[in-house]
Amino acid sequence: MDTLSYKTVSINNKNADKKWFVVDAEDQTLGRLASKVAKIIRGKHKPNFTPHADCGDNVIVVNASKVSFSGEKLVDKEYIRHTGYPGGQRTTTVEEQLSKNPERIVEKAIKGMLPKNKLGRRLFSNLKVYRGSEHNQKAQKPKALDLDKIK
Numbered sequence: 001m002d003t004l005s006y007k008t009v010s011i012n013n014k015n016a017d018k019k020w021f022v023v024d025a026e027d028q029t030l031g032r033l034a035s036k037v038a039k040i041i042r043g044k045h046k047p048n049f050t051p052h053a054d055c056g057d058n059v060i061v062v063n064a065s066k067v068s069f070s071g072e073k074l075v076d077k078e079y080i081r082h083t084g085y086p087g088g089q090r091t092t093t094v095e096e097q098l099s100k101n102p103e104r105i106v107e108k109a110i111k112g113m114l115p116k117n118k119l120g121r122r123l124f125s126n127l128k129v130y131r132g133s134e135h136n137q138k139a140q141k142p143k144a145l146d147l148d149k150i151k
Contacts, residue, residue, distance in 0.1 A: 021059050040056060063133055
């Protein structure tokens with residue numbers, strides 16, 4: 001038997017089999033939704049996962065305004081940002097953010113679960129989040145993805 005024929009195949013951007021998926025965020029807990037979507041974007045669900053390449057799939061998240069939170073996070077959890085000026089720290093609760101811009105909540109949760117480097121910033125561009133049930137990626141013919149079947 002020729003042992004040299006068994007070589008590990010490394011996937012790169014050119015030969016990665018990328019697909020489009022639609023995920024419905026309605027009544028999904030934010031953290032569980034984010035971890036499963038991040039796994040799909042990263043490509044860890046594929047048998048030919050390559051850690052240093054963008055081999056994951058594209059994900060469209062719809063109904064971001066209907067995502068659920070466990071416990072008292074809707075009132076207690078705060079997002080902190082800084083304007084860059086002295087005394088410019090601003091806080092926003094999840095409830096306020098959900099009414100103004102619910103897409104940012106889902107984006108921030110998923111982005112926090114991706115690598116903090118060039119690859120993570122590149123992978124984040126494979127995510128599209130929409131407030132309602134309509135999205136602009138009809139031409140890509142995305143398939144519906146059931147998150148309950150993903151571990």
